[in-house]
Amino acid sequence: MAVRQRRQRRGPGGGRALLAALLLLLLCVWCRAAAERLRYAIPEELGRGSLVGPLARDLGLSADELPARKLQVASAGKKQLKYFTVNEENGNLYVNERLDREEMCGESVTCSVSFEVLVHNPLNIFRVEVAITDVNDNSPMFSKAALDLEIGEWTLPGARFPLETARDADIGTNSLLTYQLTSNPSFSLSMKEKHTGKKQPELVLERVLDREKQSSFELVLMALDGGDPARSGTVQVRINVTDANDNPPVFSKSGYEARVAENLPAGSQVLVVVATDADAGSNGRVSYSFGNVPDSVKALFAIDSESGEIMTSGPLDFEEKSKYIFSLEATDGGGLTDHCEVQIDILDENDNAPEITILSLSNPVPEDVPIGTVVALLNVDDPDSGENGQVSCSLSGEAPLSIVASSGGSYKVVTSGALDREQASEQRVTVVARDRGRPALWSSRELVLEVSDVNDNAPVFEEAAYSAYVAENNAAGALVLRVQARDADAGANGRVSYWLAGGSAGAAGAAPLVSVEARSGALYAQRSLDYEQCREFTVAVRAQDGGSPARSSTATVRVFVLDRNDNAPRVLWPAATAAAGEGPGGAAAAAPFEVVPRSAEAGYLVAKVVAVDADAGRNAWLSYELVQASEPALFRVGLHSGEVRTARAVGERDAAKQRLVAVVKDHGQPALSATATLHVVLAESLQEALPELSERPAGAEAAAAELQFYLVLALALLSALLVLSVALAVLARLRRAGPPAVLRCLGAQRFSLAGAAFPADFCEGTLPYSYNLCVPPPARALPEAAWPPPPPVPILSAEELLGGDSCDKPSPSSDLIEGEPPANPDAPQLLSPPRELPVSEAGAQRSVPAVPGGGCGRRC
Secondary structure: OOOOOOOOOOOOOOHHHHHHHOOOOOOOOOOOOOOOEEEEEEEOOOOOOOEEEOHHHHOOOOOOOHHHHOOEEOOOOOHHHHHEEEOOOOOOEEEOOOOOHHHHHOOOOOOEEEEEEEEOOOOEEEEEEEEEEOOOOOOOEOOOOEEEEEEEOOOOOOOEEEOOOOEOOOOHHHHOOEEEEOOEOOEEEEEEEOOOOOEEEEEEEOOOOOOOOOOEEEEEEEEEOOOOOOOEEEEEEEEEEEOOOOOOOEEOOOEEEEEEEOOOOOOOEEEEOOEEOOOOHHHHOEEEEEOOOOHHHHHHEEEOOOOOEEEEOOOOOOOOOOEEEEEEEEEEOOOOEEEEEEEEEEEOOOOOOOEEEEEEEOOOEEOOOOOOOEEEEEEEEOOOOHHHHOEEEEEEOOOOEEEEEOHHHEEEEEEOOOOOOOOOOEEEEEEEEEEOOOOOOEEEEEEEEEEEOOOOOOOEEOOOEEEEEEEOOOOOOOEEEEOOEEOOOOHHHHOOEEEEEEEEEOEOOOOOOEEEOOOOOEEEEOOOOOOOOOOEEEEEEEEEOOOOOOOEEEEEEEEEEEOOOOOOOEEEEOOOOOOOOEOHHHOEOOOOEEEEOOOOOOOOEEEEOEEEOOOOHHHHOEEEEEEEEOOOOOEEEOOOOOEEEEOOOOOOOOOOEEEEEEEEEEOOOOOOEEEEEEEEEEOOOHHHHHHHHHHOOOOOHHHHHHHHHHHHHHHHHHHHHHHHHHHHHHHHHHHHHOOOHHHHHHOOOOOOOOOOOOOOOOOOOOOOOOEEEEEOOOOOOOOHHHOOOOOOOOOOOHHHHHOOOHHHOOOOOOOOOOOOOOOOOOOOOOOOOOOOOEEEEOOEEEEOOOOOOOEEEEEO
């Protein structure tokens, strides 16, 4: 709210009272009580040229814009607008004529002047309301210079005599009156409050009057208003003491009310007041007259002094004033009076037709103006009230124009459709204003608009919205859709080019997804699309012609991405336990398991395999199948539900630990799948299942299998070591016992040579197998390259080898004595004399010759 102060000095006749009153703030209240409305407040009695407010600045106009915007006051023919003017240089609103609130608004509580202000380029209208505040510039006034009263000397103390009330043209606190009476011991002043809230002064007799001592009194009654400083008015009260008239006249009511229609002919009766007097003769005759009333009331109404009938004496106009309040006085022949108050309400009649004023008209109008452009400003005024003053405006004609009501009886004629000069070079429309009275009154005004030609045809798409379908995993640069727009214009105005004007493509954004070819309108995919990341997106394609200025239109393209089966199902339960997922202390995380009581019957729900597929449609339809189980006949899985149930009753012979593997497949082409492993423990309770769980490592099945492998490997190694130890022990025993007779045929050669002279069986029987026994040479063995070729091995007959005697004979080439070293150290080392070493083989004893010097002995 903008508030500005201004001091104003009254002329010499005003004095200090008006100077103090003009110390009030000059309020320039700027507010938007409604759209396009400005409001100011100023005190009355401002001189010509006084500032009301910075109108241009409050409208948001700078000083540089004023010449082009042409700020002006509209409807200058209205009588209210003679009070204000707008300065064309600075745009301020000034007072053009002295403002008298009492003259402008009378006794109305509020007083304001409303008018319209026009701004051009672009055309707009604003409603301005200036509130006129009251200042204490009127003093209380009595209608008579002196009041004459007659009081009988027999009147008792306490009697009250009404006095005339003063009238103050101001309102509010400036019109609140108080009364004072000059001091006199015989009289005092009392205030009586009327039903309207006003106070009636009354003269109170304080003591008995004596006409012989004092026959008359002269007092002064002063009325003061509530202004600061207060203004006053006085009247002289002359009292004559009599010896007769002791009853004053009395009205039948303290207040009268009447309602009359405006435009009554002169002499029409309004109402009749009645006052009675209990005295007889001339003291009982009552005459009626106006009290302290303004001249305007006496010009419109008259009262019959004998009958008390109030009649119209002039034309009543509701639009000028709707209510009259005045006082009447009844006086008897002895001079005693009584007062009453009369209120006359004027009823409105529909006697004024709406008046249409064209404030502004844009001519010519370009055909490319947007819809809603203001082409004319009108003001419609109906001074009637109520429904008689409620006006509705309409347009008659086929022009693409409409009328929109604005504030304060103003109307805007705006375009409601596109203007086409090729079809109509001018538009004619008639404005009709009609009130709601009965009968209704109306008036009309014709508007003629010329239309100027511009590039008014924008490109038009064949479809307002396009839809395209693209399968995911497409190749970059694939054609998505081709859009086409046509322009009715020719030449450059008809050449259409295309580009993307925006859109929505989810988080990825529309720009990197598609592109459009400027000339053909073809949309291409910029990259491969993924249905799981973006299922659909929209792009706006704009088509623009080559006119100046260019015109364009926009179409929406909605692209749907079609799904392909490129995502395998994902198992949510049971969760897969990987070797990498380790718990505290480095131990592998335990695989989930289900406990099934051994008393479970067929159909018992063991668990439910839960899986999801990121694809859609058939590609996301899942089916379940049991592919591996410790007991295949014990469990089954629902094809579509994934529920694992017992196929039969659990038996005592069923293993306590069961391992189930289910496969989850989608319905895509080709189908993708995933597996889920479920561990089941057959036990009546969790406590019973704990021992079974403790036997299994706290790891996955793979860890258990791996541990089993290492156990088998360790057992095999231990067995191999045991066999090797037994073999070494046997060899040591044979070495100490010497070679048996059966090996004497081997000779002293370092290596055994198998010949064809061996018989089919040996001394005491046939062994089921044969083997070669090789003993390494001593550590002092000569290099292999220095060895002489070994002597030939003699071939013995079977009898010599198998005979009982021949088996005990030494080898012919073995002529060395046991325990002596060879004479030639470079010669090959021969076998020592055989020593008997008992060997148990198939329940029989055999003697194997020991080979102390190394070499191999073959046993058959």
